[in-house]
Amino acid sequence: MSRSSTHGGNPHSVDPVRRRRSHFLFLFLDGVGIGKGDPDINPFFSIDLPHFRKIFGGIPYTEHSVLDNGSSSVQPSDALLGVEGLPQSGTGQTSLFTGVNAARVIGAHFGPYPHSQIKPLLEEKNIFRVLKTLGADVHFANAFPKQFFEYVESGHRKLSVTTMSCMMTGIPLCNADSMRNGDGISADITAERWRSELGYSDIEPLSPFDAGKRLKSIAQKHDFTMFEYFLTDKAGHDRNKTLTEIVLKNFDELLGGVTSDGMENLTLLISSDHGNVEDLSVKTHTLNPSLTAVAGEHAGFFKGRLGSICDVTPRIVGLFTERFL
Numbered sequence: 220m221s222r223s224s225t226h227g228g229n230p231h232s233v234d235p236v237r238r239r240r241s242h243f244l245f246l247f248l249d250g251v252g253i254g255k256g257d258p259d260i261n262p263f264f265s266i267d268l269p270h271f272r273k274i275f276g277g278i279p280y281t282e283h284s285v286l287d288n289g290s291s292s293v294q295p296s297d298a299l300l301g302v303e304g305l306p307q308s309g310t311g312q313t314s315l316f317t318g319v320n321a322a323r324v325i326g327a328h329f330g331p332y333p334h335s336q337i338k339p340l341l342e343e344k345n346i347f348r349v350l351k352t353l354g355a356d357v358h359f360a361n362a363f364p365k366q367f368f369e370y371v372e373s374g375h376r377k378l379s380v381t382t383m384s385c386m387m388t389g390i391p392l393c394n395a396d397s398m399r400n401g402d403g404i405s406a407d408i409t410a411e412r413w414r415s416e417l418g419y420s421d422i423e424p425l426s427p428f429d430a431g432k433r434l435k436s437i438a439q440k441h442d443f444t445m446f447e448y449f450l451t452d453k454a455g456h457d458r459n460k461t462l463t464e465i466v467l468k469n470f471d472e473l474l475g476g477v478t479s480d481g482m483e484n485l486t487l488l489i490s491s492d493h494g495n496v497e498d499l500s501v502k503t504h505t506l507n508p509s510l511t512a513v514a515g516e517h518a519g520f521f522k523g524r525l526g527s528i529c530d531v532t533p534r535i536v537g538l539f540t541e542r543f544l
């Protein structure tokens with residue numbers, strides 16, 4: 220396990236030789252709630268998702284939103300946060316990745332990008348910073364093409380909560396070289412566009428299952444790894460059944476790759492900021508609770524403890540404080 224020398228002076232640091240080789244993978248799905256078990260509107264009930272079913276013992280729906288499959292579980296996490304209106308990504312993701320109710324802080328759901336008023340909160344309390352301060356080696360696995368870095372360089376500031384958190388915290392963003400050396404995953408999982416549209420003739424598409432295996436091997440090099448999949452939210456807004464099928468099948472295959480060869484020394488947490496794609500009868504976000512699912516080594520630490528999206532980061536930090544570091 221790699222460990223940066225900058226962590227050397229941290230009072231929580233433990234001799235790397237004595238540390239258990241335990242790893243945490245946070246799979247962030249944008250816009251996935253637990254909704255009605257109706258195949259006409261809920262693609263989780265019209266598209267076959269064999270890996271999700273196998274890992275979690277079924278597909279959750281409103282009347283059956285808690286699944287317990289022994290070593291893995293699914294639970295609903297409140298995304299309304301006691302604030303009126305439809306949940307949005309800026310406040311939802313800030314709440315998910317800081318543990319502070321960001322919608323309460325500004326008095327409204329706001330998005331998709333973080334509101335200027337909550338940037339200081341994000342800077343101080345984002346999960347990357349908190350875990351890094353504890354001495355954890357943290358990694359954001361999404362890889363960005365040169366076009367993204369040019370966009371940032373030219374002064375554009377419309378950045379997602381995760382990307383902004385990394386920049387605020389000094390976590391390097393993965394780039395084309397990360398794709399080449401196996402340290403990064405494309406935001407679309409398969410890297411379909413890198414060769415065909417983004418000008419990278421040497422970056423081959425990956426099957427989503429192989430991308431999952433790659434993501435697992437990335438997670439095994441770090442204490443904490445996050446991968447963000449935003450296409451679930453896009454599919455929900457577009458209400459496009461073909462796109463939704465590709466997006467969910469790719470996610471399911473990714474899960475298959477991550478969990479192939481067992482989950483020893485790896486904890487997988489899947490969480491979302493708000494509902495959307497689970498109800499294709501509307502193009503907006505929904506009032507449904509977010510999907511939260513956990514599997515692997517420390518899954519039991521989370522079972523029944525994530526009633527709100529604000530509970531996710533504090534619980535992960537609790538795990539690192541108690542068991543990891």
Ligand SMILES: [Zn+2]
Pocket residue numbers: 250308331452453456495504
């Ligand atoms: Zn959205």
